Amino acid sequence: MVKITRKAKAKVFTLSSGAWRSVLMNTSFKSVHFRNTQVVIDGVIYWLAYDDITYKLRLYLFDLASEEFGEAVDINIVVPYYLAGDSRSRNICMYNISKINESLIVLTPNGFRDCNVWMMLKNGVSQPSFTKLFTLTNVDVDSMIGFRMNSQPIMDHWKTRGFDGELEVYEPCSKRINGLGIYGSAFMITSYTELLLLLHYH
Template identity: 60%
Template sequence: MSKINDSLVVLSHHCIVTNSTPKPFCDVLMMLKNGVPKPSFTELFTVNDVGLNSMIGFRKNGQPIIDQTKTHGYDGELEVYNLCSERINGLGIYGSLFRMTSYKESLLLLNHSDSIIHS
């Protein structure tokens, strides 16, 4: 599970074997806010050649950010899937382990007990 803007998305990883070659892909499904008691999901897009747990988050515009760390753990690069061209492009950020989390800007101060800004 992840989120795009303020909407819940589910990442559904699959793998099809063709000619003894595994072809991984990931469907991105968004929960609809349609006022019905039972939540429903719609498929937004599919990203091909994406391994399990390699899609680590989304940009503000909804483009997926992918961790292409190799199996030995040292030749990784963050990449972005371009929704229009359906191509994966490198961001030029290299490393061995990437994690991503969302945040929300706030005027509240964490180190003050009343969490109010005084002027």
């Protein structure tokens, strides 16, 4: 677990020791506002952030092996138009990240009620590229909470009456939204990997 404080300090929680410890910050985050969501892929944690000085979106990473921070890619170049110079890019809430299997996904607005889904391609190079998978119509970026293994987006749709929402699945081919019959509030989806690891209890 990694925690970045408001004073631009980073701490790592290690399960073996059960304690927090400070790590060196080789990148300055004083002018950066982080999105609440984060994605972990191949031992690397990704965050989407907005820089108040450059007025650009940033895709930062933390390598759990080397314990170093860095910028994954100049996302304003690889994802065109809405992330490049658009005044609406100043609202970080209009963008989000997720993942499909072990690939990073960036969600960007496309008009008033549409959302583009971009997937990062590593291709063995230092500067990855992005490809657009599809465009979701009549949805909010903030309603996206994850993806199924078949790449279908899962959304938290709030009802107009009452406080309960319903989990829904968007089908890119038919552009239909189907309810799953699962109701509640503040849904969250996280991925996991099964390991044959023995836990020692004292």
